Amino acid sequence: MIQRLLPFATLAGLFVALAIASPHFLTGPNLSTVVRQTTVINIIALGMTLIIISGGIDLSVGSILAFGGFLGTWVLAQGTSIGASIALGIVAGSVCGLMNGLLITRLRVNPFIVTLGTMGIFRGVTLLISNGLPVHQIPPRFSVLGSGSDMFGIPLVLWILLVCAVMMHVVLEHTRLGRYAFAIGSNPDAAFYSGIPVAFDVTCVYAIAGALTGLSGMIEASRLMSGQPTAGQGYELQAIAAVVIGGGSLRGGEGSVLGTLVGAFIIGLLSDGSDLLGINPYWQQVIIGGVIILAVCLDELRKRRTVT
Amino acid sequence: MTALRAANLAVEAGEVHLLMGENGAGKSTLAKIVAGMLAPDGGEMRFRDAPVRFRNPAEAAAGGIAMVHQESLLAPHLSVAENIFLGREERLPLGWVPRREIVERARRLIAQHRFPLQAEWRVGKLSPAGKQMVEICRAIEQGSSLLIFDEPTSSLTASETQEVFRIVRELRARQVGVIYITHRLEELRAVGDRVTVLRDGETVHSGTLAELSMERLIQHMVGREVTTLYRREPATPGDEMLRVTGLTRAPLLEGISFSLRAGEIVGLAGLIGAGRTELCRALFGIDRPDAGEVRIGGKVTRIRNPRDAVRAGLALIPEDRQRTGLATGLPVAYNMTMASLGRVSHLGFLSLGSERSLTSDQARRLRLRYDGPAQLARRLSGGNQQKVVIAKWLACGARVFLFDEPTKGIDVGAKVEVFETMDELARGGAAILMVSSELAELQSVADRILVMRQGRLAGELPHGASQEEILRLAAFQEAS
Numbered sequence: 001m002i003q004r005l006l007p008f009a010t011l012a013g014l015f016v017a018l019a020i021a022s023p024h025f026l027t028g029p030n031l032s033t034v035v036r037q038t039t040v041i042n043i044i045a046l047g048m049t050l051i052i053i054s055g056g057i058d059l060s061v062g063s064i065l066a067f068g069g070f071l072g073t074w075v076l077a078q079g080t081s082i083g084a085s086i087a088l089g090i091v092a093g094s095v096c097g098l099m100n101g102l103l104i105t106r107l108r109v110n111p112f113i114v115t116l117g118t119m120g121i122f123r124g125v126t127l128l129i130s131n132g133l134p135v136h137q138i139p140p141r142f143s144v145l146g147s148g149s150d151m152f153g154i155p156l157v158l159w160i161l162l163v164c165a166v167m168m169h170v171v172l173e174h175t176r177l178g179r180y181a182f183a184i185g186s187n188p189d190a191a192f193y194s195g196i197p198v199a200f201d202v203t204c205v206y207a208i209a210g211a212l213t214g215l216s217g218m219i220e221a222s223r224l225m226s227g228q229p230t231a232g233q234g235y236e237l238q239a240i241a242a243v244v245i246g247g248g249s250l251r252g253g254e255g256s257v258l259g260t261l262v263g264a265f266i267i268g269l270l271s272d273g274s275d276l277l278g279i280n281p282y283w284q285q286v287i288i289g290g291v292i293i294l295a296v297c298l299d300e301l302r303k304r305r306t307v308t
Numbered sequence: 309m310t311a312l313r314a315a316n317l318a319v320e321a322g323e324v325h326l327l328m329g330e331n332g333a334g335k336s337t338l339a340k341i342v343a344g345m346l347a348p349d350g351g352e353m354r355f356r357d358a359p360v361r362f363r364n365p366a367e368a369a370a371g372g373i374a375m376v377h378q379e380s381l382l383a384p385h386l387s388v389a390e391n392i393f394l395g396r397e398e399r400l401p402l403g404w405v406p407r408r409e410i411v412e413r414a415r416r417l418i419a420q421h422r423f424p425l426q427a428e429w430r431v432g433k434l435s436p437a438g439k440q441m442v443e444i445c446r447a448i449e450q451g452s453s454l455l456i457f458d459e460p461t462s463s464l465t466a467s468e469t470q471e472v473f474r475i476v477r478e479l480r481a482r483q484v485g486v487i488y489i490t491h492r493l494e495e496l497r498a499v500g501d502r503v504t505v506l507r508d509g510e511t512v513h514s515g516t517l518a519e520l521s522m523e524r525l526i527q528h529m530v531g532r533e534v535t536t537l538y539r540r541e542p543a544t545p546g547d548e549m550l551r552v553t554g555l556t557r558a559p560l561l562e563g564i565s566f567s568l569r570a571g572e573i574v575g576l577a578g579l580i581g582a583g584r585t586e587l588c589r590a591l592f593g594i595d596r597p598d599a600g601e602v603r604i605g606g607k608v609t610r611i612r613n614p615r616d617a618v619r620a621g622l623a624l625i626p627e628d629r630q631r632t633g634l635a636t637g638l639p640v641a642y643n644m645t646m647a648s649l650g651r652v653s654h655l656g657f658l659s660l661g662s663e664r665s666l667t668s669d670q671a672r673r674l675r676l677r678y679d680g681p682a683q684l685a686r687r688l689s690g691g692n693q694q695k696v697v698i699a700k701w702l703a704c705g706a707r708v709f710l711f712d713e714p715t716k717g718i719d720v721g722a723k724v725e726v727f728e729t730m731d732e733l734a735r736g737g738a739a740i741l742m743v744s745s746e747l748a749e750l751q752s753v754a755d756r757i758l759v760m761r762q763g764r765l766a767g768e769l770p771h772g773a774s775q776e777e778i779l780r781l782a783a784f785q786e787a788s
Contacts, residue, residue: 176649176656183646186635193594193632194647194700195618253637 006298007246007262014269022276030272032155036147036223038268039157040065042261043216044235045242046168047097047209049260052243053172054205055185055252056111060100061213061239063122065232068093069217070126073135073142073227082142089218090211096122097210101203119236126229135227146222157219164212169257171208181205185252241288242267245295266291315351316511317342317504319454322483324476324499326490326517329506330529330747330779335489338506339456342487343375344368355454374447375456376440384432389414391431392445417445421478424471437468444475454485459580473499496525505529523776530747530775538727542755542771546570548606549739550708552591555600560586562763564600568708568739573730575754576743577778582760584743585627588710592624593617604708618647623701625694627712627743633697634685641667641681643696648704670699674729691722698729709733711742715749727753747775 018025025031044061051058072089076082096118103114148156172178180201183191192198221227244250245266246259267288274284315338319325327335340346342353344362353360355371362368365375382391389411414427423441425434431442440460447455460472476499479486488499496503496517503520505513505528513520513528548569555564560583568574578584590597593611602609604620611617617624626632634643644667645652652663667681674695678688685696694714701709711730715723730753734740744750750757757769759781767781 174658174660176653176658179642179645179649179658182638182642183635186637187631189632190635191646193592193614193624193626195615196646197615253635 007259007266007295011262011266011269014266014273018269018273018276022273024276025273030276034265034268034272035155035158035161037272038264039161040216040220040223041235041238041242041267042161042264043164043219044209044213045239045260045264046164046257047212048236048239049243049246049248049255049257050168050172050178050181050205051111051209052240052248052250053178053185053252053255054181054202055188056104056202056205057115057240057250058097058100058206058209059112059115059236060096060119060122061209062232062235063119063126064093064096064210064213065217065220065235066229067096067122067126067217068214069221069231070130070135070227070229072214072218073138073221074130076139076142077135077137077227082139082145085142086145086215086218089221090214093214093217094207094211097206097208097213098203100210101206104206105199105202123229130227130229132229134229136225138221138225138227140225142222143225144222146219146224160215160219164215165257165261168212172257177201177204182253185254187253238267239264241292245292247299249299263295315506315509316514317487318514319485319487321453321485322480323501324480324486324488326488326496326500326503327506328490328503328525328529330745333506333529334509335506336458337509339375339458339487339489342368342454343373343456345375369450369452372451372453373456374450374452374454375458376443376447376460377458382431382439382442384430386431387411387427388418388425388429388431388434388442388445389427391442392417392449394446396450413449414445417449421445421448421475423475435468437471440472441475448479452484454487455479456487456489458489460488469495526776526779530779538724539752540573540727540731540755543571543735545572545755546737549604550741551603551606553601553603555587555590555597555602557586557590557595557597560763561590561597564760564765566758566765566768568741570707570737570739571734572755573734573740573742573753575750575757576741576760577745577747577750577757578760578766578782580745581762582782583763584760585712586763587760588624588626588712588741588743591617591710592622618704618706621705621707623647623704623706623709625697625701625709625711625714627716629693629697634693636684636686636693638685639682640671640676640678640685640688640696643685644670644681644699644703647700651704666703667699670702673702674699675725689718689722691718691725694718694722694726695729698726702733707738709738709740711740713743713745715744715746723749747778750778751775 044065048058048061068089071092072085075088076085080088100115100118103109103118104111144156146157151159172181180191180196183194183196184198184201188198217232220231224231242264243255243260244263246256246261246263248255248259270288270291271284274281274287315334317327317338327339329335337346341348344365344367347363355373360371362371368374383394386394392414393410411427418425418427423445425438425441425445431439434442444455457476476486476488500517502516503514503525504511505525507529546569548567551567553565556562564587576584576587586595589595591602591611593613593616596612602611604622609620611620611622630636635646641663645663649658652659652666664681670676671678676695676699677692685693688696714726714730718726730740730742742750742754751773755771757773757778759766759769759778761782769777769781
């Protein structure tokens with residue numbers, strides 16, 4: 001039980017330590033920067049949580065983010081309303097996710113391989129249709145999505161994140177789809193033998209994660225105020241890291257929304273803290289890499305002890 | 309668990325010694341001890357007049373004892389030649405493998421024994437028989453003087469079986485001792501010189517084959533007195549619930565026809581590899597049959613996958629519950645409602661309250677011993693895990709139950725409880741097909757017993773049939 005709480009304790013400890021170490025940490029602007037920077041990864045990580053619980057993985061989320069973000073901003077630049085553009089970004093993301101799901105379930109290819117392939121395909125298609133050039137002619141009001149002013153003292157993106165997180169929590173703990181995801185991830189054979197529509201559910205899981213990634217693509221575009229076809233590179237690994245630090249198991253059947261949020265904020269605080277304390281950014285990568293391995297080690301230790 | 313209590317076995321050079329017994333009699337355990345794969349708790353083993361004790365298979369192999377396994381332990385991506393010499397290649401500098409020499413030596417070996425193999429073939433592409441040949445080559449190459457065959461023909465065709473027999477005879481002619489484990493009686497005369505029969509881990513008979521009649525042998529195998537822990541009172545069956553006509557899935561199932569009626573527990577006996585599990589899988593939509601018709605409650609029902617089966621009111625309690633029956637990493641409640649979430653949810657949203665009450669109702673009904681619905685399934689004992697699997701199907705209102713070896717790996721007390729649950733189900737109007745390798749179990753629980761042999765239904769026996777009758781149907785060829 002103590003070790004199950006470890007991610008929370010780590011986050012709290014990190015928070016307190018940084019508050020003591022740096023006078024700039026506990027200030028509104030800094031905290032709001034941390035939130036804004038982690039939200040994009042955080043929303044992707046929510047979808048990744050669902051995928052990892054179902055026993056899968058999605059390496060293509062960085063490319064989906066670029067695809068959705070580019071498509072959304074492109075129609076925005078053509079004069080489409082902001083709401084419709086955001087919706088298009090989300091739909092584009094979910095179509096990508098749907099393709100991942102269909103390839104995995106119809107061709108019965110390992111999700112690692114399928115999404116490794118689509119990571120290249122989605123990125124390539126985005127670069128092809130954009131000719132490698134970002135979209136810049138975006139109405140200024142679009143910046144509200146990513147950098148919108150605070151509501152009740154909380155940045156808009158954090159509200160979006162909270163809504164997504166609550167929705168994902170409900171999906172995981174209170175819907176059939178979420179329950180099936182746990183069952184499929186824990187033992188796909190037993191799930192199939194129990195009459196669970198495994199292929200359908202797995203496809204849904206990837207489509208949902210794709211939609212969330214499309215949304216974060218639009219948030220990223222709003223923060224940068226441009227639709228970058230090269231956006232989101234390497235985000236897949238950060239999202240996976242957040243899930244794993246938060247207690248998700250790459251063997252499937254384990255993971256939670258709360259854990260993933262904590263995992264993403266731990267990564268966010270580590271990089272913010274290193275900035276504030278003037279730690280060489282190259283060291284940040286070393287530290288975050290170490291934390292990932294440490295988190296998984298501790299989790300393995302916990303399981304080994306409780307099994308026997 | 310004690311698999312072996314007081315087993316004696318003596319094998320001479322140039323003799324084919326059959327080791328016989330029912331499933332679970334301890335044949336494989338004894339063989340594994342001889343081959344150094346298991347350590348004995350007591351007793352003595354002498355090899356070539358000297359006491360020996362092997363700590364691992366490598367030591368046994370070095371001493372001249374090798375085992376040909378039921379399931380092949382070869383590297384499928386390597387060639388026949390590479391597998392024959394695997395782990396015993398000549399040590400050259402830089403780990404260099406003398407490939408050409410290995411192939412040359414393998415060729416000579418294969419030619420010498422007239423194996424239907426080629427040194428360059430990839431092992432993964434060979435048939436089960438071919439793989440066994442490779443294992444035999446490996447054993448001969450090691451210079452083994454005692455070879456153990458563990459049910460070599462269970463997965464082979466008739467002509468492949470003849471080929472194995474030829475090789476066994478040839479080994480005998482070369483003064484190699486052979487221990488041949490089998491429970492197929494028809495194989496006896498073809499290869500054996502002497503026979504040792506094990507029952508419940510003890511040697512009950514040892515002698516030359518010529519002195520032993522088939523009847524006596526069966527008696528030795530099943531034993532006289534069978535202790536019954538549980539005896540079910542057969543009920544009067546009701547309406548027909550399941551009718552199977554001409555179910556075929558080549559080459560494992562051929563023209564299977566039978567029916568189950570409400571309130572009935574029908575046993576399904578047969579040797580390993582007879583197709584009992586395959587029949588359950590085909591009925592449940594896991595494997596697609598080539599032909600045949602299934603009627604449930606009188607209506608022709610097409611079952612293309614387990615989902616169709618569950619909808620039609622079928623339930624499968626699989627043989628391997630850890631692998632296919634349970635999600636052991638998830639809570640008991642999740643497992644119990646896995647097949648019936650539709651009943652505790654509305655528009656896709658779960659009602660955790662009704663899930664909880666459903667779980668505790670089932671737990672009470674089945675006398676499940678657990679800490680609560682949130683306990684992980686893997687923490688339960690084997691018997692309680694089995695109850696969770698049964699509860700899963702009770703929760704979704706299944707009417708036709710396929711129990712595949714329901715008491716495998718669970719202790720005696722839990723066995724009786726599983727039987728009581730089955731009896732309760734039957735009295736509640738369910739129809740039950742029960743696959744079991746334990747003849748005593750079938751005798752005491754089943755209303756009638758279907759017997760399968762090599763993918764076909766060999767016959768049906770009424771309640772009260774003797775173990776001898778069951779075994780004879782299960783083990784003999786039509787001719788004998």
